[in-house]
Amino acid sequence: MSYDLSLLGWTDLRAAELPADTVPARVARVDRGAAEVIAADGQHHVKYGARVRRASAADPVALPCVGDWAALRWLPEGRYELDEVLPRTTAFIRGGVSRDSVGGLSGDGQGQVLAANVDLVFVAEPSMHSTDFADLGRIERLVALAWESGGTPVVLVTKSDLFENGLDELLDDVRVAAPGVDVHAVSSLHGDGVPLVADYLGGSRTAVILGPSGAGKSTLVNALAGDPLMETQQVRAADGRGRHTTVHRELIPLPAGGLIIDTPGIRRIGLYDIGDGVDLVFSDIEALASRCHFGDCGHSSEPGCAVLAALESGELPERRLESWRKLQREAAWMASRTDARLRKEQLSRWKFITKEMRRSGRNRP
Ligand SMILES: Nc1nc2c(ncn2[C@@H]2O[C@H](COP(=O)(O)OP(=O)(O)OP(=O)(O)O)[C@@H](O)[C@H]2O)c(=O)[nH]1
Numbered sequence: 515m516s517y518d519l520s521l522l523g524w525t526d527l528r529a530a531e532l533p534a535d536t537v538p539a540r541v542a543r544v545d546r547g548a549a550e551v552i553a554a555d556g557q558h559h560v561k562y563g564a565r566v567r568r569a570s571a572a573d574p575v576a577l578p579c580v581g582d583w584a585a586l587r588w589l590p591e592g593r594y595e596l597d598e599v600l601p602r603t604t605a606f607i608r609g610g611v612s613r614d615s616v617g618g619l620s621g622d623g624q625g626q627v628l629a630a631n632v633d634l635v636f637v638a639e640p641s642m643h644s645t646d647f648a649d650l651g652r653i654e655r656l657v658a659l660a661w662e663s664g665g666t667p668v669v670l671v672t673k674s675d676l677f678e679n680g681l682d683e684l685l686d687d688v689r690v691a692a693p694g695v696d697v698h699a700v701s702s703l704h705g706d707g708v709p710l711v712a713d714y715l716g717g718s719r720t721a722v723i724l725g726p727s728g729a730g731k732s733t734l735v736n737a738l739a740g741d742p743l744m745e746t747q748q749v750r751a752a753d754g755r756g757r758h759t760t761v762h763r764e765l766i767p768l769p770a771g772g773l774i775i776d777t778p779g780i781r782r783i784g785l786y787d788i789g790d791g792v793d794l795v796f797s798d799i800e801a802l803a804s805r806c807h808f809g810d811c812g813h814s815s816e817p818g819c820a821v822l823a824a825l826e827s828g829e830l831p832e833r834r835l836e837s838w839r840k841l842q843r844e845a846a847w848m849a850s851r852t853d854a855r856l857r858k859e860q861l862s863r864w865k866f867i868t869k870e871m872r873r874s875g876r877n878r879p
């Protein structure tokens with residue numbers, strides 16, 4: 515089986531970075547010390563070469579991850595080895611903080627890349643979640659995370675069929691929560707909006723879908739993929755196989771071109787390093803704050819505060835200001851951690867391209 519790598523996102527820009535005597539391959543899945551990759555001549559299971567092992571021992575962020583482009587080197591013994599991870603254009607990084615551990619935090623200083631080279635980040639938020647409406651705060655949080663990864667967020671208000679009246683008003687509220695971000699309603703059940711989501715992938719782009727459990731992510735991926743690649747909740751519950759089904763297919767090529775990365779890690783991603791992302795998702799408040807009388811205005815009781823004025827006039831919803839304060843506190847806390855700062859520096863070499871891309875065309879597919 516041979517693959518057209520351009521359909522998997524391979525570009526001339528990346529080709530320029532390929533070391534001599536190697537062939538490119540996209541990482542579909544990783545497994546301690548080895549990866550499943552897709553090269554032009556087929557799929558391979560490859561072990562990491564000495565260079566990758568050395569680099570990742572020093573910094574786990576250097577470990578290959580799903581979505582990476584890798585350089586494979588042919589060994590005399592007749593197999594490929596993963597020789598190098600090519601520079602990433604975008605990356606979802608989980609900080610060295612596990613919120614599941616005792617006390618809620620365990621700062622081990624070990625960053626981990628969950629997915630790389632993701633062009634589009636679909637933020638799925640159901641229009642109705644049991645009896646609750648779409649959660650705007652969660653959208654803000656995931657959009658911030660999306661910007662921080664370097665990908666372009668697109669908000670999908672899923673299960674739009676559950677919202678009979680007022681869908682337009684809901685979409686307006688979501689647009690306020692995510693300025694500069696495309697917002698669409700999707701019903702995988704009826705197929706509404708699904709072709710539009712596929713269009714974003716433009717034949718060779720890579721996307722992830724973030725969102726709470728039950729948002730309809732698997733159902734949407736199935737609708738995009740056109741065949742039952744992943745089983746939805748009911749099926750999984752029935753056969754008791756848990757989430758294994760998605761683990762086996764982490765990089766999913768779509769029939770119309772483009773790819774979706776769906777991994778348990780990406781599904782569980784919450785709020786990690788969102789420093790820059792907060793500024794982007796709250797660009798309206800940042801703009802207001804720049805007009806405050808005092809440069810270091812805390813927007814609490816200072817005279818000449820443009821933020822408070824907007825709050826009073828109703829231009830700025832109070833919920834949104836609170837959401838901004840909360841995310842800023844978390845981002846500040848993350849930034850105060852030395853290891854988080856270090857990790858950022860190590861990553862900056864991978865991220866500069868990203869920022870340029872973000873500046874040049876952040877909203878359109
Ligand atoms: N009414 C309606 N229900 C939907 C739609 N999409 C998905 N569902 C249902 O919502 C439930 C959850 O869908 P999933 O696709 O499993 O959600 P998920 O986001 O993948 O959830 P996790 O795997 O837990 O992260 C299932 O019962 C689906 O049948 C939709 O467009 N409309």
Ligand SMILES: [Zn+2]
Pocket residue numbers: 803806807811812813814816818819820821822
């Ligand atoms: Zn102010």
